[in-house]
Amino acid sequence: MMGTLAVHAKHIIGGQVYYTFLQQEANGNYTYRVTMRLYRTCESGQNIAEMPASVYLTVYDNDNPGTTAITSPLVGRSSFEQKELAQVDPCIVNPPRVCFQVAYYTTNITVAPNNKGYTVSFQSCCRDNFMVNIIAENMNGPAGNQGTGATYFTELPGRQNGIPENSSPQFNKEEATLVCAGKKFTYDFSASDQDNDELTYSFCSAYKGGRATNNTGIPDPAIPPPYDYVSYVPPYSGASPLGPNVTIDSKTGIISGIAPDPGKYVVTVCVEERRNGKLVGTLRKDFHINVTTCVKQVVAAMPDKYTECRSMTVTFLNNSTLGKPYHWDFGDGTTLDTNDPAPLPHTYAAPGIYTVKLYVDKNSNCGDSATAKVLVFPVFHTDFSTAGRCVDKPVQFTDRSTTDMGAMAYYKWDFGTGVAADSSNLANPQFTFTKTGNYQVILYARTSFGCEQYDTTTLSVYDHPPLYATTDTVICINDSLKLAATSDVPGTFTWEPASYRIFDENTATPTVFPLVDTFYTVYFTDQEQCTAEKRVAIDVRQQIHVNAMSDSTVCTGDEVKLRATSDGPYGYTWTELGSNTVVGNDLQATVLPQPPSQRYEIHAQLGKCHNRDTVGMKVVDPPRAAALPDSTICSGSRVLLRASGGAYYTWSPSYYVENPRSAITWAKPTDTTLFTVTVTDTLGCPKEVTATALVKVVPPVQAFAGNDTIVMLGTPFQLHASGGVRYTWSPSAGLNSTTSPSPFAAYDKDITYTVTAYTQEGCSGTDDIFVRFIAGPEIYIPNAFSPNGDGKNDIFRPLPVGIVQMNYFRVYDRWGKLMYSSTAYLKGWDGTVNGQRAPVGTYVWMVEGVDINQKTISLKGTVTIVR
Structure with missing residues (x-):
């Protein structure tokens, strides 16, 4: 029943198994007291299982690996503790609850002496799926591999791998600790050993688990070793479960550092015990640490050092909580109080090393402070130059840094290859790049006074130097052309063929005047003898051609796009010939022809070669459409629509029109409709023109003469x-x-x-x-009715004649039960009571009203229901 285990296991957050040697039996067997500590969150509620009352501790013989356990006792819970944070920093806003439970399961296990000892294990199927540093794996795998579960075990020592009379260490503390993301913290994982063995601490990898469960919710006995490690999410690992800023002291077991981002992390600590230099055993503790976002009321924050030494004035950055008073102590005897968090410049009177302290909300119990080291030894400036960019050839780096105080004491070059060994501590190193690409080169420099700065540049390393040249082009046979080539680096240029109609072929800008199509090639050599080349194709034209579009007819007021085609990339000019006005400088030009007609010329030019062509535009007015009548008709009537102004007509909406393509047609709209007619003609202007006629339809007249x-x-x-x-x-x-x-x-x-x-x-x-x-006044009452729904005599009601007021009309069954009552005029009983049909039979009625003479008329009688 995986559902039961999943609910349980995801609230188990860690465990450890340890042992204490008790005695050697008369038969030579060894007896140990084995204890498992199981850790659980403090959550409770529906569908959240509590700490298990019992667990299986399964024992395997390491001398005889296999699938059969030598014993697997069900161990009851011997004690239980709940750990909560003893004292929460009152300056943290809405501090989270830090709480976990510890259960102890202890039993005696007796084993025979062997060489490799015994493994005592407990397994659960499923860790929390949202752990930050491990990969959540498949939860539906076979037994023994059902996802990222957990295995907690200890190894009882054998003759070859330990000392059978040994007791394992025990972790000292079970403390609830608040770990705030991005903040310094410490977590005590120290242990003690009753045998006084030497203890060494380290981070190590956690183990997977994965067992099914029975219907009690208790995990089944563990599978035999060896066990698989969990998979970590980079950059985390078993040796670095909380990232690079968190370490464990190998001698004390204290975890400390800067906490990573918020989330849940699996942390496993291994304690190796050694006696006389020999490894006796390893104690493991697997625990889920929650890293929380802690918001303090006041936080003081600024860079921890200012060592650039750019001038006597240092600009301090304040990254502290906003809206608080700030007190600056600059370390030179001057202070400043301000509420402004903006960057703050301060000028020192003398060079030296100063300690600056920033207090935020100093007079508050929740105030905070930060310090920084400041070096004032100006002026220090880092700079360097490079010579050479060719792959597989040395690039010279030259330091040009300057300092007015002290001397240059240290250099560190990073040539940007991503390889740690590709660096140098020389002032002016050379480095050979073996691959082309862009490299971010960084120089870190430090003076004898401790001033330090970085300088960086992006170096483009090439196998061929950059070279740019004139693009392929066309020239007139009667013209010459100046070619051009450039590069980002120094070097020399040579053009070929040097023997064919070219001047200054050993410069970047030669002049050519070929008589036939020719290829010219430029060769470039940089100062490291890297070469590059570009080829320029010259297309020589003896004559050029341009053709304008065909003459056309256009509509008055319409813009027209003039088009032309040519056999090359030339210069173009469109001219309106009537006024000799230039209207465009490309193969296309947009014009607005004026009636009755206009003519345009396109002129193409390539140096001394020319050609031209013309196009005419006849300008025709569009149709003058008209539609009528605007009219009003009665509902159900029709109207005769009429249109004029063109040769072809189309009415819409066509649904109400008898002949939508006729100039004159009947229309019969059902409600007010705007009819649109689209008109075209055959005079040369293809434009469609519209006109409208509004037909208002008077709705059907709702005449009312009154009720019968x-x-x-x-x-x-x-x-x-x-x-x-x-x-x-x-x-x-x-x-x-x-x-x-x-x-x-x-x-x-x-x-x-x-x-x-x-x-x-x-x-x-x-x-x-x-x-x-x-005749009246009188109230007439029928003696029978048939409420069968046929529309005839379905309602039993009085007919008042000359009655001006109905006091009541009531119907009773033969036992006196009221079946119907009303004072409304001409209202009656439909033969039902509470929605149910009244039975066939005789009923008593009573009626009373006041006539026109103010006389009261009271009547009563019987009526029969006939169905």
Whole structure:
């Protein structure tokens, strides 16, 4: 069950196994007390396993390597400790919690004497995947190789490789230590030995693990040795697990230095014990160290030395916490208080060596300080020159450094090859580069007073010196040409063939005047006798050619790109012949021809050779497109669109147009539409011109005559129409007006009135209202209804005639349960209760209302549901 082990193992952060010799048994066997310390993070919570209650310690016989363990006891946890940082620097902002747990598992192991001793091992499958300095490997490999796990073991000594009566050393401290990234720190990995053996400390490589687990969450017994090392991420290694700035004292076991970047690091320390010069055994401790970003409230920071000696004035850099008061003590009896962190120049009165101290927030409990060594022995200046850049030939480096005080005391040249041996301590060395390339050469120099500076330059080493020459070119047969060659280094030039029409062939700039196509070659030799050559091809033309584009017809107002072709790279001039105006100086020129026509000439010139050609442009007006009418139509109507001004027409959107390619066509838009017609003609201007016609569509008229109603016989009823600006009613029977939006109706029969509503544009729509005239005042109630959803008699409701107010309308079942209640006019019961159909049967109803005479009418009765 790898899931159980993974949850557990990723919170195990280290371990060690050590032993103490107890006794030799009567049968000659040796008994040791073996202890494993297992380290775990202090995290707790769901899906986070606690420290295991038991572990397997598996013993293998090194004399008989194989897959079978001689014993593998399940060892219970004997004790448990939790280590937390005793005191946190109060000047650290939001300090992290530093905490880990230590569990002890101790058992007695008895083994027979042998030559090579015994290995006692514990393995877990999976380290944390996010360790910075080791590679997280495959977590699904076979047993024994299941990713970057961990193996903690010790070796009980045999007759050949140790002393059987020996006890291993034990690490002294289990302390929680805060390690801040980029800061100095110490970590105590010291040990003691009860046999008083000599102890030597070193970093060493951690071991992989990788075992499956049973369903208890306890790793299975370890596989037999030998064990594989973890793979480290460069530049880290087992010997340098925290980078080059962290070391371990071989005599004390104290780890110290500048901590690396934040993250989790695997660190393994090996303690070798020797007795009388003989290696007795090795104790190992594997531990995960967390390096944390620590933000202090105040940090003082500046370079730790100023040794350039450029002048009596030294500019000090302040990289400290911003927004704090700074106190400078320049070491010469002068001080300065400032809040400005900008670079600070200070001039010393006399040469010497000074110690500068910078205090930040000096009067605060969390203040900080930094010191720097300052050398003031001006003026010191480093400089050097080089001679030669040819590969496989010595390059001379000459020191030109100067100092006004003391003498030059030390040189260190780095010739930039990346090979440590390629350096020199001479003042003026020579060095031979064996490969071409760019080399960053650095000179470090120091004076007898300790002033030190660097000077650097990039040296380009070549197998052929740099050489630049005239590019291949063409000339007129009647002309001469001055060639040119240059180089970045000193040297001599020679041109060939020296015998063919060339002057000054031993200079960088000869003059040639060939009569036929010719190749001239320049040879360059630098001062180290490295050579280079370049060939220049001269194409000699007896005549040149240029051809302008064909005559064309263009549209008025359009720019035109004139084009021409030629047989060589010449000088060109375009001229508008009518006004003799130059319009371009290339094979292409952009012009704006004016009506009715214009003519252009292109002139090509190569020295004394010339040629020319012309092109004409006829200028034609584009079509003058028109579209009409802008109009307004009623919804469902159509309009006749008309266009003019060209020979060909295209209407869009075409969906509403009967014939989109006709100048005159019917259109029937469904809503307001801007119709665009594209017009072209056959007069020579290919430009498409557009015109538009806007057709506004009046939406369908939403005429409304009112809801069907019941009116008391003999009582006038006022109608109300809406949806238009004027109206007509029909039939006229019983109406006092057929054009009023709100006429009165007085009639003695049921009747349907139709109203026609008109918009401002004259568009119209109709609607009907059914008016039923019944004697009243009265409330009429049906005695049955059939709520079956067929649209007929589905609702049981009262029909109030001459009733101005409904007090209530209620329906009960035969047991008196309320089934429906409402005070709304003409609202009724649909035969359901809480969304469920009421059973077929008889129900009791009650209704009450107030009529037009303010008389209350109360009725009750029964109704039958029929389905």
